[in-house]
Amino acid sequence: MNGSYPDTTMTQTTITLPAPAKLNLFLHINGRRPDGYHELQTLFQFLDRCDTLQFTVTEEDKIEIAPAIEGVDLQDNLIYKAAMLLKPHRKVTKGIRITLDKVLPMGGGLGGGSSDAATTLVALNTLWQCQQSTAQLMRLGLVLGADVPVFVNGQAAWAEGVGEILTPAKPAEPWYIVVTPNCHVNTGEIFSHQRLTRDTPKLKIAPALEGDVKNYRNDCENIVSELYPEVKQALEALNQFGNSRLTGTGACIFAAFDTKEKAESAFSKLPKSIKGFISKGLNSSPLLC
Ligand SMILES: C[C@](O)(CO)[C@H](O)COP(=O)(O)OP(=O)(O)OC[C@H]1O[C@@H](n2ccc(N)nc2=O)[C@H](O)[C@@H]1O
Numbered sequence: 032m033n034g035s036y037p038d039t040t041m042t043q044t045t046i047t048l049p050a051p052a053k054l055n056l057f058l059h060i061n062g063r064r065p066d067g068y069h070e071l072q073t074l075f076q077f078l079d080r081c082d083t084l085q086f087t088v089t090e091e092d093k094i095e096i097a098p099a100i101e102g103v104d105l106q107d108n109l110i111y112k113a114a115m116l117l118k119p120h121r122k123v124t125k126g127i128r129i130t131l132d133k134v135l136p137m138g139g140g141l142g143g144g145s146s147d148a149a150t151t152l153v154a155l156n157t158l159w160q161c162q163q164s165t166a167q168l169m170r171l172g173l174v175l176g177a178d179v180p181v182f183v184n185g186q187a188a189w190a191e192g193v194g195e196i197l198t199p200a201k202p203a204e205p206w207y208i209v210v211t212p213n214c215h216v217n218t219g220e221i222f223s224h225q226r227l228t229r230d231t232p233k234l235k236i237a238p239a240l241e242g243d244v245k246n247y248r249n250d251c252e253n254i255v256s257e258l259y260p261e262v263k264q265a266l267e268a269l270n271q272f273g274n275s276r277l278t279g280t281g282a283c284i285f286a287a288f289d290t291k292e293k294a295e296s297a298f299s300k301l302p303k304s305i306k307g308f309i310s311k312g313l314n315s316s317p318l319l320c
């Protein structure tokens with residue numbers, strides 16, 4: 032099936048699905064709403080770097096997740112939260128055992144937790160026969176986090192609102208070096224920072240979709256590199272090879288290259304202390320098959 036979720040039959044009891052990373056190719060903050068959330072404009076693209084989740088339907092009416100994520104209680108695990116959100120919509124009284132192969136760094140701005148949650152919504156919608164439309168799953172997902180809807184929808188997108196008003200976009204699909212500084216950035220801390228600039232004028236959709244993303248920036252970058260020296264150092268190192276930029280509220284940064292070979296060549300020249308990976312930008316999520 033092209034461009035839609037995996038076709039699973041009623042008798043199928045196990046499915047394995049990817050939860051890809053995302054990049055914010057740019058991130059502009061336009062204002063703050065009365066509830067504290069920020070109005071933003073961003074361009075989302077997926078990476079072919081993914082967590083992997085295996086879902087097995089169980090007879091016992093229980094949600095099990097293994098292995099546990101260090102430092103995250105089961106009730107706070109976004110996978111568990113996603114399953115609990117969907118549970119009232121079940122048409123079958125079955126449980127679920129979820130195995131997580133975690134590859135994406137946490138608190139890295141790659142949206143790993145949100146992506147795990149989105150993949151869980153998509154998988155359980157089928158396995159528990161919840162019969163929710165993609166739009167309904169996106170609305171449910173927004174309760175879990177501003178980044179969940181784009182992962183459920185599975186298309187690169189221009190996003191507005193708090194990140195939930197999505198317009199499909201087709202930016203170039205280059206190869207990226209993604210540097211993963213050894214620190215977790217707390218999204219709430221950055222958004223509540225006194226010196227965060229929140230007054231970037233809103234762009235019209237057309238230039239942002241058609242223009243070169245190099246013309247735009249990430250409004251969180253200055254504050255994050257001030258608070259996290261590892262991020263500053265990584266930005267400086269990667270800037271020697273391309274236009275490096277923060278994704279989300281960090282800590283990860285990225286730079287685009289035309290070919291895998293150019294990305295690999297630049298990566299090999301980075302100081303050994305700089306960790307990261309090379310990944311392809313994708314406008315269609317690997318969650319869609
Ligand atoms: C920065 C981005 O990654 C860009 O894609 C997202 O907007 C963040 O999405 P997320 O990690 O799913 O964030 P959430 O879990 O919804 O929010 C974490 C915290 O960030 C702040 N937050 C988040 C999104 C937003 N548009 N405005 C905010 O002020 C809020 O304080 C919130 O409590």
Ligand SMILES: Nc1ncnc2c1ncn2[C@@H]1O[C@H](COP(=O)(O)OP(=O)(O)OP(=O)(O)O)[C@@H](O)[C@H]1O
Pocket residue numbers: 100103107108109110136137138139140141142143144145146147148178215216218278279280281282
């Ligand atoms: N399944 C999960 N995977 C990762 N983090 C989780 C998960 N469940 C809960 N969390 C919590 O959510 C926090 C943010 O995780 P995530 O990996 O989505 O950060 P992020 O990449 O910075 O996301 P974003 O770009 O959406 O801000 C983690 O630090 C962790 O405490």
